[in-house]
Amino acid sequence: MLAGFAEARLAAGEGAELTLAGFKFKRYAEVMVQLWRQARYEVSLPKGFEGVCNVGLEFDLWPGLGQRFLEHVRQAAPGMAIAVWPGAGPDLDPSYIFVDHGEAFRRLHAEAFAGEAPPAVTIASSDWATCLLLGRGGSDYLPLRVAEGLIAEARLHVAAGAPVFVRRVYVVENAQTVKAWGWYAACLAALDRG
16 A cells, blocks of 8 residues: 555656655655565565565574585475574575675665565574585675675675675774773774775
8 A cells, every 4th residue: 555655756746746745745655665575575575485484593503504404494495495593492586595684784784675575594593604615615794804705715706786785783882981092993994005
């Protein structure tokens, strides 16, 4: 309903001028439409899949146990999409692994691949995705700092024509505490240098 409203509003926009209230509302409407598209993307299943197997896995269990489990599910239940999360307890390639790098990345990814079916495998860890990618092939989005060594070794390559996503890195600090750390400013400067 919301998406239909936005599309109708845009289609009928020729020659119309927004009021002050309309301008204020417009940015909220655009965000709501974007959120609606993202929600539809995240809750739908890839074409040909009948369900989702959500797996919570401690980070240290991925090598070996987690990876073997994922491969077993892919072979034993090819109609099951898989999402692996850390915890206790353009035409996407069919072997595409969606690495969930957080809310901002999900939004950028949904915009870049609007209308595409969601991937069959979703993983919330770059390390897990890299392990899986090197073991069985496919494609995914990895932070450059994770992939650059593997690219230099020719074990991975950058997909030509794929959208590039830029993500910010934040440092949260207690201003009072870091005043006493003489080494802190140099560490932050080293982060800026790459």
